[in-house]
Each structure stands twice: as C-alpha cells, then as structure tokens.
Amino acid sequence: xxxxxxxxxxxxxxxxxxxxxxxxxxxxxxxxxxxxxxxxxxxxxxxxxxxxxxxxxxxxxxxxxxxxxxxxxxxxxxxxxxxxxxxxxxxxxxxxxxxxxxxxxxxxxxxxxxxxxxxxxxxxxxxxxxxxxxxxxxxxxxxxxxxxxxxxxxxxxxxxxxxxxxxxxxxxxxxxxxxxxxxxxxxxxxxxxxxxxxxxxxxxxxxxxxxxxxxxxxxxxxxxxxxxxxxxxxxxxxxxxxxxxxxxxxxxxxxxxxxxxxxxxxxxxxxxxxxxxxxxxxxxxxxxxxxxxxxxxxxxxxxxxxxxxxxxxxxxxxxxxxxxxxxxxxxxxxxxxxxxxxxxxxxxxxxxxxxxxxxxxxxxxxxxxxxxxxxxxxxxxxxxxxxxxxxxxxxxxxxxxxxxxxxxxxxxxxxxxx
Numbered sequence: 001x002x003x004x005x006x007x008x009x010x011x012x013x014x015x016x017x018x019x020x021x022x023x024x025x026x027x028x029x030x031x032x033x034x035x036x037x038x039x040x041x042x043x044x045x046x047x048x049x050x051x052x053x054x055x056x057x058x059x060x061x062x063x064x065x066x067x068x069x070x071x072x073x074x075x076x077x078x079x080x081x082x083x084x085x086x087x088x089x090x091x092x093x094x095x096x097x098x099x100x101x102x103x104x105x106x107x108x109x110x111x112x113x114x115x116x117x118x119x120x121x122x123x124x125x126x127x128x129x130x131x132x133x134x135x136x137x138x139x140x141x142x143x144x145x146x147x148x149x150x151x152x153x154x155x156x157x158x159x160x161x162x163x164x165x166x167x168x169x170x171x172x173x174x175x176x177x178x179x180x181x182x183x184x185x186x187x188x189x190x191x192x193x194x195x196x197x198x199x200x201x202x203x204x205x206x207x208x209x210x211x212x213x214x215x216x217x218x219x220x221x222x223x224x225x226x227x228x229x230x231x232x233x234x235x236x237x238x239x240x241x242x243x244x245x246x247x248x249x250x251x252x253x254x255x256x257x258x259x260x261x262x263x264x265x266x267x268x269x270x271x272x273x274x275x276x277x278x279x280x281x282x283x284x285x286x287x288x289x290x291x292x293x294x295x296x297x298x299x300x301x302x303x304x305x306x307x308x309x310x311x312x313x314x315x316x317x318x319x320x321x322x323x324x325x326x327x328x329x330x331x332x333x334x335x336x337x338x339x340x341x342x343x344x345x346x347x348x349x350x351x352x353x354x355x356x357x358x359x360x361x362x363x364x365x366x367x368x369x370x371x372x373x374x375x376x377x378x379x380x381x382x383x384x385x386x387x388x389x390x391x392x393x394x395x396x397x398x399x400x401x402x403x404x405x406x407x408x409x410x411x412x413x414x415x416x417x418x
Contacts, residue, residue: 025147026139029154033139036161037132039388040067041125043168046185049121055114056178060171060406065097065113067168068124070161071131072097076104077153077366079131082146083138089130090119103365155218156366162388169292169386174406177279177290189293191302192385195339196239201415202337204232209331212356213395222370223395225358229327236324236332237413238339240347241315244300246307247287249315250276260317265310268403278306278405305345305410309378309402312348312411324414326351326379326397333381333394338412342392345410346380353377353399377401384408
C-alpha cells in the first residue's frame with residue numbers, strides 16, 4: 001500500500017518490492033536491500049555529526065545509533081547466522097548496537113546511547129558500507145533455494161530498517177524541538193494537506209468481520225492469526241481531528257479539567273506541564289509548532305499531531321465521543337471510506353496492545369520483536385508522514401505507551417449513538 005503523502009512530502013522514497021523487480025533472485029534481493037539502505041542514508045544526509053549524536057530523551061535514539069543498529073541487525077541475523085566465515089566488522093559493535101534482543105547477547109543501556117561519541121558518524125558510514133558489500137557478496141554467492149528460504153528473514157530486515165527510518169525523523173525532530181533557536185531538518189517542508197470530503201460519519205452496522213492480516217504477503221507476527229470479531233453498531237469519523245478542534249478543547253480548559261482525564265493521564269499532564277500538543281510553543285500570543293521544516297504557525301485546518309493517548313482520550317471525552325477500537329478502525333479502513341487513514345498521522349485507538357487469539361511468537365531472537373511488548377501499551381493504526389512508502393497496510397499494528405507523544409500521532413473519533 002502506498003503512502004498518499006509522499007507526493008506532497010519528499011520524505012518517503014519507494015520501499016522494496018521483490019515481486020515487481022526483474023532479474024535473478026540474487027539481483028532482486030540485492031536491489032531491494034540497497035534501496036532500503038539508501039533511504040536510511042538519504043534521511044541522514046542533512047544531519048551534521050553533532051546532530052547524529054544527540055539523544056534528547058531516553059525514548060529517542062541518536063540518528064547515528066539508528067544507522068548502526070539496523071546495520072548490526074543484518075550482520076547479526078543474516079551474515080552471522082547464514083554466511084559461513086563472516087567476521088563481524090568490530091568485536092564491540094554487537095554490544096553497542098543491539099537494542100532489546102536479549103537472546104542475542106548483552107547490550108548498552110538504551111538511555112545512554114547519546115553518550116557514545118565513538119564510533120563517530122563517519123565510522124558508522126564505513127560500518128554500513130562494509131556490511132552492505134558483505135550482504136551483496138553473500139547474495140551473489142548463494143544458491144536460489146537457500147535465498148528463497150531466507151526471504152522471510154530478509155523481509156523482516158527490510159521492514160525493520162524502514163521502522164527505524166521513521167524513528168530517525170521523529171527522534172531528530174524531538175531533539176531539534178529542544179533547541180531555543182529552532183533548526184529545520186528540511187527548510188522547505190510543509191505539513192501535508194488533509195482531505196475533508198464526504199459525510200462526517202461512516203456508519204458500521206453490527207456484524208462479524210475478519211480482523212488481521214489475511215494473505216501470505218509480508219506482515220509482522222502481531223498481525224496474525226486473522227480471526228473473527230463482532231464490530232458495530234458504531235459511527236467512525238471520516239476525518240482526522242484538526243488543530244482548530246484541538247484549540248477549542250484547549251480554550252475550554254481541556255488540559256485542566258480532571259473529569260475529562262484518566263487518572264494516570266491527568267497526573268502526566270500535571271507532572272510534565274502539558275498545555276498543548278507536543279512541539280507547540282506560544283510566542284507573542286500565537287501558537288507555533290516545531291516541524292521538520294522548523295518552527296511554523298499552527299495551521300488550524302491541519303490534523304492535530306504529537307498528542308498522547310491520554311490527550312486523545314480526554315479530547316474524545318470532551319467531545320462526547322470516544323476513540324475507535326482497532327477492530328472498528330480496521331473494518332472502516334477496509335471500506336475505503338476513511339479520509340487520510342494513511343500518510344499524515346498514526347491514529348490512537350482505545351485497544352490495548354495484546355495478542356490476537358492463537359498468537360505465537362516466532363522462535364529464536366526475532367521472536368522478541370513484538371510479542372514481549374504486549375503489555376501496558378495502546379494500539380495505533382494507519383501510518384504517518386514519516387512512514388516510508390510501501391510500509392503501510394490495513395492490518396499494521398503500531399504500539400506506544402499512553403504517555404508517548406513525540407511520534408506523529410493524532411486521532412479520529414467514534415460514536416456509539418447510532
């Protein structure tokens with residue numbers, strides 16, 4: 001599924017496509033691999049060495065670390081496990097650049113990644129080039145039967161790197177937002193225009209629907225098994241909530257009215273002094289937002305973003321409505337009737353991130369990819385303006401803790417009054 005925002009926002013190049021490529025299997029895999037790797041470097045190209053080192057909070061990672069981590073992934077799970085005689089580029093990089101794969105060995109503490117002044121950005125570039133060359137050499141030296149058996153692993157690697165491409169943008173934006181003299185990642189960047197068309201609400205009558213990934217095409221393990229679920233009756237907003245609507249919530253005292261909030265949410269809002277969405281600043285009586293293009297006026301017609309689950313839930317309560325469940329979102333999205341389901345903001349749902357009935361994590365270290373995070377987090381659906389093209393699909397389950405708001409996260413409403 002393509003990202004409709006890419007025509008307006010030059011941040012998401014085309015993702016890999018094994019099916020449309022021509023040539024031998026080794027050539028197809030090599031082209032797909034290099035396309036993903038080039039996109040990572042494209043996103044880092046405008047960042048200085050200092051930019052690539054900064055870690056503005058424990059939940060974010062330096063751009064340099066992202067570039068090295070996805071490289072370690074290929075070195076660890078492809079070359080290390082399947083390329084006889086491969087010697088790791090550096091004996092300490094597995095410790096520095098492993099993230100949360102406990103089965104793969106010890107790792108440097110996440111909150112201290114910004115302390116890694118060495119290796120420098122240039123050395124990470126050399127590391128990436130070394131591994132790239134080794135992977136292409138491996139493809140060219142390996143028979144088709146073996147490569148074909150490795151395609152599922154390779155597709156995980158492609159999609160894993162795309163996830164980090166999105167994180168590179170959200171993390172550097174968070175870092176730039178801490179700067180009192182706000183820098184721009186891409187000076188000409190503008191927020192993509194939202195679609196406002198059709199009736200305000202899409203009505204889903206009561207029915208049993210299949211939820212989850214329903215084909216053999218690539219998907220993460222948390223998107224399956226496909227299963228049946230009762231959905232409706234419910235109305236889903238066709239349009240995303242806008243800044244104009246959010247400003248009305250703020251002016252009505254939404255951030256200081258405890259009856260609108262979950263207890264933990266109101267505590268977070270008080271503790272962190274939330275008065276507006278993330279990256280907003282009030283300057284000379286007007287709200288501005290820190291964006292990838294620098295500090296810009298808040299566009300009242302743009303979808304609100306950088307809001308936590310707690311804020312989204314409070315806004316929905318203030319509106320007299322609620323957030324959709326992830327099942328309701330998926331059924332509505334399959335109808336094709338949701339505006340901007342993809343390509344602007346991830347959309348919070350009221351569903352806890354939990355396993356589908358019959359879920360089993362895959363064996364080995366890659367089984368740690370999704371399953372062990374199925375606690376205390378909430379599901380988001382869709383994709384954002386930072387999501388690489390080709391990475392979105394209806395069954396995709398993103399997940400974050402309810403206080404997180406540095407991602408491009410927004411919302412659409414639901415209503416049971418049908």
